Amino acid sequence: MPELVDLDAVREAAERIRGLVVRTPLLPCPWADDLWLKPESLQPIGAFKLRGATNALHQLDAAQRTAGVITHSSGNHAQAVAYAGRALGVPVTVVMPDVSAQIKIDATRGYGAEVILVPQAEREATAEALREERGLTMIPPYDHPHIIAGQGTVGLEILEDLDSVDVVVVPVGGGGLASGVAAAVKGLAPSVAVIGVEPVDAADAAESLAAGEVRHWPVERPLRTIADGLRTALSELTLAHLSKHLDGILAVTDDEMLDTVRMLARQARLVVEPSGAAATAAVLHHRSELPAGRVVSVISGGNIDPVLFREVLAS
């Protein structure tokens, strides 16, 4: 059993990242019953990932900072590490698949990172080789206590901002965000229920929790969901957190997420990606399956493809 991130670690992370990430507000929803939103889509890179990356880079020693860090990601984590590296003066190398959207490559380079494009299958090996060769530190997207503690600051802020919360709903991909939020919430207020949400086509976390071991679904299945941020499997570390802390886990369909993207644009004036809408989709479409009372849903990110966003708004 790996050592778990606790409330103290999350509190220390909160001190480290203060002023380097946005202290997102908690938004009441007059259009829904007793629902509040925690919009991490408002982070400068458009996702909560900045919290964990900043907390991890902040804890490097002087030699590690000078040498720099490396990660492999095609998504929000790459931009998070690049942005945090620029803020903290740490050189960043990102290995991205050569099929990555140009807009993501440009954004990552825009934060000053060195981007190395390789075929999808060579991503990990290339990153590992570069790490060794250049003496870099690897910053994983979720499978690390510093990352989990950083993401947990979302949970800390929720309970700081709202006195009486009954349920916190959070999306589950690799499980870093859910692990950190659950650790913070349960550490502060054990009676608050923490519920995970994943796509029906990437519901491997529910299966892993039931089995008590990390289950990997055949790669074709998670590729079916539009929620590209939630396709990843848990790690031993995140499974251990979720096994201990989670009160339940629900699955939502792509249609439910897309409907929620539209609702959040119209009613909450937020641009949200499908993965980012998963938790709110569970509230809007599966309220009866949640514990009763006041709900906070975490909106994990807002990096939606502009064409998809237009289509969703038109439907």
Added chain:
Amino acid sequence: MPELVDLDAVREAAERIRGLVVRTPLLPCPWADDLWLKPESLQPIGAFKLRGATNALHQLDAAQRTAGVITHSSGNHAQAVAYAGRALGVPVTVVMPDVSAQIKIDATRGYGAEVILVPQAEREATAEALREERGLTMIPPYDHPHIIAGQGTVGLEILEDLDSVDVVVVPVGGGGLASGVAAAVKGLAPSVAVIGVEPVDAADAAESLAAGEVRHWPVERPLRTIADGLRTALSELTLAHLSKHLDGILAVTDDEMLDTVRMLARQARLVVEPSGAAATAAVLHHRSELPAGRVVSVISGGNIDPVLFREVLAS
């Protein structure tokens, strides 16, 4: 010369509205040079107007609270008064033109207000008659010190959140927001420049400031701009504030505002109405006309017509 709202009045307003409005964050923009956004579009009614309405209703005496309040508006102010009334237990009557969008009527009723629909031309007379008949208190949209002080809390929060601000840019319609923000900013940090922004087709504030008296443009001209929140003329009271505090006033075109609506959706993940984008449009399209340095632009609201929003995203 009317008595002006000062920093103390804004500070008192901040105490009154705490917990009743959203403490909006200040968002850094990695996609623009040294620009921060103050997104009032995130208020539950989608606009800053909730601040002034809440501050005004909070100061009613017991008899006034019991009798209730009245206002006439087809826009964000109606929803702001209705929302604040529900939160503070004050009955609200809103006189709206019978041509108002059903969505706005429904939203105002949804907050528990009594909505009375009359022909556009009878709006003020009906509201005034009802006020007398029922002993209600009139809550004007901008021409009142309590409203101005409430809106000024936006400026207070900007300077609380960011140490070194050089320029604050704020949209000007009736001038309540700009008056309050300027009073707060100049009261706290006289060296920070405060710049107003209005549509080219409703640039009556610049003319009024130059003339030293309130100028009303023929009603057809402001109707040409898409920025429906900025068509109103100044009042004596707001002109007095802006004459004293404003360092300059710029005009933006509809195309510049719409381009900025698109930029803010894509880059800042915010749904913003054209009026709400005016200040940021001035930064993105007229930066050289602003004082140098770090800029904060106030996003006043996000209640954009869904069809227009889709069209803007497609262009």
